[in-house]
Amino acid sequence: MAYALVTGASRGIGRALAVALAQRGYDLLLVARSEDQLRALAQEISANHQRQSHLLALDLAAPGAAETVAAWALAHTKELAVLVNNAGYGLWGRFEQLGLAAQQNMLQLNMLLPVALTHALLPALRQQPRAYILNVASTAAYQAVPSLTLYAASKAFLLSFSRGLRYELKDTPVSVTCLSPGATTTAFADRAGMGAELQKTAAKVSMAPEAVAQIAVQALLAGEVEVIPGLLNKVSVGLTSVVPKKLTEKIAAGIYEKYL
Numbered sequence: 001m002a003y004a005l006v007t008g009a010s011r012g013i014g015r016a017l018a019v020a021l022a023q024r025g026y027d028l029l030l031v032a033r034s035e036d037q038l039r040a041l042a043q044e045i046s047a048n049h050q051r052q053s054h055l056l057a058l059d060l061a062a063p064g065a066a067e068t069v070a071a072w073a074l075a076h077t078k079e080l081a082v083l084v085n086n087a088g089y090g091l092w093g094r095f096e097q098l099g100l101a102a103q104q105n106m107l108q109l110n111m112l113l114p115v116a117l118t119h120a121l122l123p124a125l126r127q128q129p130r131a132y133i134l135n136v137a138s139t140a141a142y143q144a145v146p147s148l149t150l151y152a153a154s155k156a157f158l159l160s161f162s163r164g165l166r167y168e169l170k171d172t173p174v175s176v177t178c179l180s181p182g183a184t185t186t187a188f189a190d191r192a193g194m195g196a197e198l199q200k201t202a203a204k205v206s207m208a209p210e211a212v213a214q215i216a217v218q219a220l221l222a223g224e225v226e227v228i229p230g231l232l233n234k235v236s237v238g239l240t241s242v243v244p245k246k247l248t249e250k251i252a253a254g255i256y257e258k259y260l
């Protein structure tokens, strides 16, 4: 049976994507740092969906991580048909005030890891009759977001990378899709260091990761280029192409800088 590899599968959107792929018949290769959570997910996938999983507990921001993951994946299967570049996080705060090393670690995980992993696994994906790459960006990919400045820039990179690569691969069996969720109920806001007030505001418009994952996997397997789950997120992204950038940035600053 064909395998799907999901980075950042231990919780949140990545976990939900792994379950949604298992529901559609894929066996799973699960990667994140939290081994216990990966093990619990593998058990759930086996019990509820009768699919096999292998897990790798690894810091994906560490040097050589992509090579390690690729070698491990290819040792487990010759039928890798889905690559989900999901692992990622944000850092909330002004660029000048956040530490440079912390921001560079985020860029490594959000941008360079997906690039290296995709490069290492594309030859295997091309061997399949049909294969899919899902890059998890964000609605923040579509505009600058003050106080999430580098996070938004890293997601804009992923969106552009996805579109360019998709075009390059148009005559191959590999389809590339970029998923851009808006606020989703996961550990994201905590990890980003967002305060309680901002989290309360975000909670009002947050989607469940399971809903995001179902929409994403359907779009992925349909070969869609960009998927923005939820009407509110679609509308807010739609506005970025008609409203002047100065205004969208002011609105974003009003939300994200208010509680800094």
Ligand SMILES: NC(=O)c1ccc[n+]([C@@H]2O[C@H](COP(=O)([O-])OP(=O)(O)OC[C@H]3O[C@@H](n4cnc5c(N)ncnc54)[C@H](OP(=O)(O)O)[C@@H]3O)[C@@H](O)[C@H]2O)c1
Residues within 6 Å of the ligand: 007, 008, 009, 010, 011, 012, 013, 014, 031, 032, 033, 034, 035, 037, 058, 059, 060, 061, 086, 087, 088, 089, 090, 109, 136, 137, 138, 139, 180, 181, 182, 183, 184, 185, 186, 187, 188, 189, 191
């Ligand atoms: N939640 C939102 O509001 C939202 C909105 C738009 C986009 N996104 C994007 O969605 C993706 C998933 O985020 P989430 O919301 O599900 O957040 P989350 O609950 O914090 O999950 C992040 C996942 O990435 C893994 N991860 C983080 N750092 C890692 C590292 N150094 N090495 C290996 N794995 C690592 C985590 O596992 P371990 O901690 O076990 O390593 C976890 O499985 C991210 O790319 C995020 O930018 C989220």
